[in-house]
Amino acid sequence: MLEAARRYLAAGMHPVPCEPGGKKPLVRWQEYQARAPTTAELDGWWGEQWPDANIALVVGRGIVVVDLDGPGAAALLRDAGLVMPEAAPRVRTGRGEHVYLRLPAGRTARNRAGFLASTSGEKSQVDLRADGGYVLAPPSLHPNGRRYEWLSPLVPLAAIPLVPDSLLNWKPAAKEAPPSGEGGWVAVALRGVGEGQRNDTAARLAGYFLAKGHPEDVVVALLESFATRCRPALPVTDVRQVVASIARAEARKPREDAPGTHEDAPGGASEARRGPVHISEAIRRALDEIQNPRQGIPTPFLDLGRCIIGGFQPGELIYLGARPGIGKTAFALEVARAAAKGGKRVLVISREMLAAALARRMISQEGLLRATDLKLGRIDMGRACEVGESLSGLPVWITDSARSLVEVRADLEAVTGGVDLLIVDYLQLVQAPREIRDRRLQVEHVSQGLKGLALECEIPVLCLSSLSRPPTGTNPEPTLASLRESGELEHDADIVLFLHRPSKSDPSTLCIVAKNRDGGTGVSQLVFREDYVSFYERGRDE
Numbered sequence: 001m002l003e004a005a006r007r008y009l010a011a012g013m014h015p016v017p018c019e020p021g022g023k024k025p026l027v028r029w030q031e032y033q034a035r036a037p038t039t040a041e042l043d044g045w046w047g048e049q050w051p052d053a054n055i056a057l058v059v060g061r062g063i064v065v066v067d068l069d070g071p072g073a074a075a076l077l078r079d080a081g082l083v084m085p086e087a088a089p090r091v092r093t094g095r096g097e098h099v100y101l102r103l104p105a106g107r108t109a110r111n112r113a114g115f116l117a118s119t120s121g122e123k124s125q126v127d128l129r130a131d132g133g134y135v136l137a138p139p140s141l142h143p144n145g146r147r148y149e150w151l152s153p154l155v156p157l158a159a160i161p162l163v164p165d166s167l168l169n170w171k172p173a174a175k176e177a178p179p180s181g182e183g184g185w186v187a188v189a190l191r192g193v194g195e196g197q198r199n200d201t202a203a204r205l206a207g208y209f210l211a212k213g214h215p216e217d218v219v220v221a222l223l224e225s226f227a228t229r230c231r232p233a234l235p236v237t238d239v240r241q242v243v244a245s246i247a248r249a250e251a252r253k254p255r256e257d258a259p260g261t262h263e264d265a266p267g268g269a270s271e272a273r274r275g276p277v278h279i280s281e282a283i284r285r286a287l288d289e290i291q292n293p294r295q296g297i298p299t300p301f302l303d304l305g306r307c308i309i310g311g312f313q314p315g316e317l318i319y320l321g322a323r324p325g326i327g328k329t330a331f332a333l334e335v336a337r338a339a340a341k342g343g344k345r346v347l348v349i350s351r352e353m354l355a356a357a358l359a360r361r362m363i364s365q366e367g368l369l370r371a372t373d374l375k376l377g378r379i380d381m382g383r384a385c386e387v388g389e390s391l392s393g394l395p396v397w398i399t400d401s402a403r404s405l406v407e408v409r410a411d412l413e414a415v416t417g418g419v420d421l422l423i424v425d426y427l428q429l430v431q432a433p434r435e436i437r438d439r440r441l442q443v444e445h446v447s448q449g450l451k452g453l454a455l456e457c458e459i460p461v462l463c464l465s466s467l468s469r470p471p472t473g474t475n476p477e478p479t480l481a482s483l484r485e486s487g488e489l490e491h492d493a494d495i496v497l498f499l500h501r502p503s504k505s506d507p508s509t510l511c512i513v514a515k516n517r518d519g520g521t522g523v524s525q526l527v528f529r530e531d532y533v534s535f536y537e538r539g540r541d542e
Contacts, residue, residue, distance in 0.1 A: 002046035004139055005055055009042060012157030014061065016134065017045045017053035021141045023232075026050060029134050030417060031343055032058045034393045054140035060132040060416075061393070062103045064163045067135070068096040069194050070124025076116040077126055082170060085161035090151040094142025095194070096124075097151070098135055101163035109168050111416055113200045114193070123231075125194060128167070132416035143232055190222075192229025202226065202239060206246040216247050297421050297460055300338035301537050303524040307513045308495065312421070312460035316517075317451040317492055319427075321465045321483055322499035327509065328464045329353065330533045331499060332423050333362055335462060340394035344420040348398045349408055351429035355398040363387050365534040372531075404431045405449040412457060419459055424450065426464035427489075447492045465489065467498075475502065480514050490515060501528070509535065 008015040014036050017026045027045070037045075046053060059065050066084065068074055073096050077084070084099050091098040103109060109130035116126035129135060138148040186208060193201045202223055209219045220243050227234035296311030305311070312318055322328045329352070336346045350358055364371040367387035373379045397415050402408045408430070412419055424430065427450075432442035447463075454461040467482040478498040483489040490496060496515040501508070511524040525538040 001051060001053060001055060001139070002042065004137075005042045005046055006039070007154065008055065008057060008137065009036065009039065011154060013063070014058040015042065015055050015137070016058060017050050018056045018134075018136065018140070020050065020052040020054060022054065022143055023056075023136060025056060025134070026053060028343075029056065029058055030132075030345075030395070033060055033132065034340070034343070034395050055137050056134040056140075057137045058134045059129045062105075063157065063160075064101040064103055064109060065129040065135050066099040066101065066167070067093075067127040067129060068099065069093075069127065070096055070118065072118050072124035073097075073116075073126050076118060076124060080116055080170065082167050083164070085164070087152075088161050089153070089155060091138060092146075092149050092151055093136070094144045094146045094148070098137075100160055101167075102157065102160040103130070104162055107168075109163070110414065115170070123192075123194065190226050190229075192226060192231065194231050198227075198230045198234045199238065199242065202234060202242045203246055206243045210243075210247055216243060219243050219247075297335070297339045297344055298342070300334050301511070301524055301526065301535070303537055304511055304513070307516060307520050307522040307524070309519050312462065312495070313518070314458040314460060315455045316460045316494040317447075317454050318460060318462045318495040318497065319465050319483065319489060319493045320462060320497045320499070321467045321478060323467050323469075323478075326499045326501055327528050327533070327535065328499060329358075329425055330361065330365070330528070331511075331535060332425060332462060332464060333358065333365060333533075334535055336396055336421070336423055337362060337366065337391075337394070339421050340396045343395070345395040345415065345417060346397070346421045346423065347412060347415055347419045348396065348423045348425070349402045349411060350398070350400050350425040351403070352425055353400065355400045358398055358400075359388075359391075361533050362391055364532050366391055368532050368534075370531045371533050402430075404433075405446060405453075408450075409453065412453070419457070422453070422457075422459055422461045424461065424463040426466065428466050444488045444492075447489050451492045475504075477502075477510070477512070478514075494518070499526075508538065 005015040005017075014032045016029045016032050016037065018024060019026060026049075057063070066077075068077065085101070089100040091100070109128070111130055111132060112128040114125045114127060118124040136142070136148055138150050140148045142148065186205070189201050189205055205223060205226060206219055209222060210216070214222075220240055223239045223243060224236055227236060227239045296313040298311035299305050299308055320328055320331060322331075329350075332348070336348055340346050348358060353361075360374050361371065363369060363384060364374055367383065369379060369384060369387065374384065397411075397419075399411050402411050408422075408424070412422065427446060428443060430446045430450075432445040436442050436445055450461050450463055453459075465483060467478050470476050477500050480490040480496060482498070483496070493515060494517040495513070498510075498512040498514055500510045500512060502510070507528045507530065509526045509528045511526050513519075513521045513523070515521065526535045527538055528535055
């Protein structure tokens with residue numbers, strides 16, 4: 001196993017250990033989406049701790065795996081007109097084959113569980129593993145006792161054929177509406193599905209039965225029966241979590257008989273009402289949090305961290321305000337890089353700059369390469385590529401196309417594995433529903449929606465905001481009243497930060513903590529490096 005893991009690492013793949021004869025990872029595999037394991041780690045895993053551990057390969061870093069699950073999966077692929085390259089490496093699995101392909105540079109794809117599935121009783125399907133997850137690899141042992149083996153020689157990552165466009169662009173000819181009776185997809189799904197489709201099918205069934213008005217405990221009982229028929233069985237705890245999650249989502253949906261609700265309400269839906277809890281339950285929760293404090297997103301600046309103790313916490317809405325040209329986006333990207341280097345998954349939504357421009361800024365910050373030289377191409381491309389490669393492994397996603405709260409929510413849901421930190425650049429550019437005419441109300445709607453997303457998704461949301469213009473010829477230090485267009489923003493926010501440069505000729509910048517619901521206020525001394533569009537703390541990195 002150790003020798004095989006070393007070969008995978010040398011081929012450019014990221015091997016991680018799973019329990020012997022099983023599929024449960026023995027380490028936090030998400031970390032190895034961002035970086036390759038070291039040879040010392042391989043030696044520790046297979047040489048010392050778990051010599052018989054199965055080998056899993058992390059996908060989603062340009063590697064695409066087509067999972068042919070079941071005896072009829074190859075026929076499903078053929079009937080859909082999808083032909084895999086003959087030179088693509090193939091692995092015989094416990095129930096079918098894995099076909100390894102490679103994404104072109106700059107191209108992305110999403111996981112698609114069961115995008116081809118048999119309607120007969122043989123339970124065959126085709127999955128696409130493209131933007132996260134892992135697959136077992138030879139010489140691992142499948143839970144059914146069969147050994148994984150290569151049907152063609154292992155080749156380096158760069159030699160794997162590219163994934164056909166026909167596969168990435170494939171869509172079903174038509175999507176049938178789910179039937180309301182016992183027959184159709186519901187009856188088929190209740191017979192159980194394979195591992196790649198268990199959670200998706202459980203969520204779909206939960207939504208179907210809850211929408212029909214069945215009580216949550218009844219739906220749990222139905223899905224527990226379904227779980228025992230899956231291959232392997234879906235844990236009961238997962239079933240309960242799925243049902244509870246879908247039930248919360250159903251509760252947030254606007255009702256037809258509820259006046260004033262619509263799909264583009266703050267946060268994308270009407271707020272779910274929570275019933276009261278007894279003081280004893282609230283105290284129990286508080287003591288649990290005291291004993292096991294949540295791990296927040298630390299700021300990259302130590303002095304600032306003394307005010308924001310524990311970092312940005314799940315459920316918090318943080319506003320970062322500054323006047324134009326002070327460095328709001330630069331500060332936000334500093335936070336994003338630091339969080340991602342700490343293993344946090346970050347989504348950056350920008351309505352002001354294109355994704356490539358944001359990436360260029362990150363290259364400038366990371367490599368201390370002059371931003372203007374990068375923009376004009378007056379740079380050592382070898383050095384730029386080296387820095388870009390180091391950043392490419394970070395769990396950061398960027399989009400410049402989200403225009404509304406609904407699209408922000410969709411982008412959050414599109415990141416497989418979830419998001420730990422959302423950054424929005426910036427508040428005043430996110431669109432409110434058309435029926436809201438008043439500009440102040442539009443901004444308030446977006447602000448309340450972002451706070452709702454922070455609470456619902458249990459993540460911190462860092463949102464950049466413009467400030468109202470000071471009187472001509474003046475440069476006063478910003479206050480909470482400076483938040484542009486709405487005084488309600490300070491009420492929505494848990495933390496409000498301001499960047500202020502007293503003198504345009506001096507790069508010294510104040511980072512003012514003007515509001516901190518669970519901590520103190522204060523000022524951190526930063527310096528803006530205009531050449532590298534980045535900040536450092538006065539006295540620390542000079």
